[in-house]
Amino acid sequence: MIPPVLPTYNRAPLHFVKGEGSWLIEEDGRRFLDMGAGIAVNALGHSHPDLVAALTEQGQKLWHLSNLYEIPQQEELARRLVEATFADTVFFTNSGTESMELAVKMARKYWYESGKPEKVEIIAFDGAFHGRSSAAIAAVNTEKMVKGFGPLLPGFKQAKWGDWEALSALITDETAAVIIEPVQGEGGIRPLEPAEMKALRALCDEKGCLLILDEVQCGVGRTGKLFAHQWSSITPDIMMVAKGIGGGFPLGAVLATEEAAKGMVAGTHGSTYGGNPLGCAIGNAVIRKVADAGFLEEVARKGSLLRQKLEGLVAGNPEVFEAVRGQGLMVGLKCKLPCGELVQAAYGKELITVPAADNVVRLLPPLTISDEEIGEAVDRLDRAAKAALETTKAG
Known part of the structure; x- marks a missing residue:
């Protein structure tokens, strides 16, 4: 039987009830670091x-x-x-x-x-x-x-x-x-x-x-x-x-x-x-x-920081990632494993990412994300990559 909501989306079984800046809170209390921002929509984060x-x-x-x-x-x-x-x-x-x-x-x-x-x-x-x-x-x-x-x-x-x-x-x-x-x-x-x-x-x-x-x-x-x-x-x-x-x-x-x-x-x-x-x-x-010049300079700086950390992530996980590409806080990770497996593994590390074509995982965080949150996101991505690779080898 067709559900009340037309089933045109493959939805993740997550039920977010609140957002704070770069974070989404699931109804069970888990805090997810949001590196998707509603697919580049929540430019200033949640509940700015x-x-x-x-x-x-x-x-x-x-x-x-x-x-x-x-x-x-x-x-x-x-x-x-x-x-x-x-x-x-x-x-x-x-x-x-x-x-x-x-x-x-x-x-x-x-x-x-x-x-x-x-x-x-x-x-x-x-x-x-x-x-x-x-x-x-x-x-x-x-x-x-x-x-x-x-x-x-x-x-x-x-x-x-x-x-x-x-x-x-x-x-x-x-x-x-x-x-x-x-x-x-x-x-x-x-x-x-x-x-x-x-x-x-x-x-x-x-x-x-x-x-x-x-x-x-x-x-x-x-x-x-x-x-x-x-x-x-x-x-x-x-x-x-x-x-x-x-x-x-x-x-x-x-x-x-x-x-x-x-x-x-x-x-x-x-x-x-x-x-x-x-x-x-x-x-x-x-x-x-x-549109403030200082705000845009910060976005560019944080984009460079994210890129630098992601280059290290790719180098440290050569069986999982191929390259980093993008600009500012619009970044893609070209994957060697199926990108959907990385997205799913990231959910397990309470991290939100977005899949894209060409086997790419998109990172589109709020423009207000902090340096500390960028570091935390890359750390969670690293753990997700290792978990996805382990699952693949076990399968």
Whole structure:
């Protein structure tokens, strides 16, 4: 018999009842060190006092308004994002998937309004993840994502990650945009080097198509910059944001230049919940904290510390791990054992990690994690690795 909750997740048998900073408390009292942060969502950890205060204060005033009216909290958050980024304008959503849908619509509408309605194709990359809507799965077009959900929406192509010559050959007069994650998350923590980002920007300019960046997972301070593309000093035309921007509250956004957004006039798009007062009050609290230069410097420093300790972990467990990759506090451990076995073994050491493609274990801790907690996490990973290896040899 089907359970009341649709069984689309393989859930771990854990029942967390409370969160404190980098820690999750199970109902039996066990304390788990959270190196997943809700898959890069809880940017400021669990129950951060600034977010609790913002939620409480706004919740006592006004939760929701239709976008038929002006929303001061939304305007404040949009202004903060515009001042801190390449963008001239922002549309607020509820999720990364919803941000993907608007990014695709915006790119196509731009070319329609520019007198080139034939430019509708979007090129994505293997290993990408842009959500689970019909457009998002068509963009990626892997068997895991699309099997049984056909027919797929037309207008998407896939390029090989890092093969810029192949990408160049795919771009035609019908190409509206290229979409890419500066650091792939679900694909196994694969970062683009600054030189590659610059080459991609130049290619899009040369070929006459827009560049869409998906910073849903790698944005909002995760790499030590407010957004990951800022390490390369390039700017996109359109950018998707979600996850960390709400610190755990469902919130997303699409940022764009005035030129790229020129087709999105009144009536062309909307969202019932997107940008409501409660969500934007929390988003403002997140951005006030994360956009601070000192905070971002600390994220970068802690990312270097984590990387250093993980390199030692890999060296000490050569039968379990192959390499470390990533940037800032978005790190992947390429495994030799099945990564799922490492995730399970980590549960046994009261540590939360996240599996990814390419046999990678993701580490996406709260940006507020302490040096001591980083050391504790790597120690628990070491014990989990040894336990997983022992189990494998025994089996």
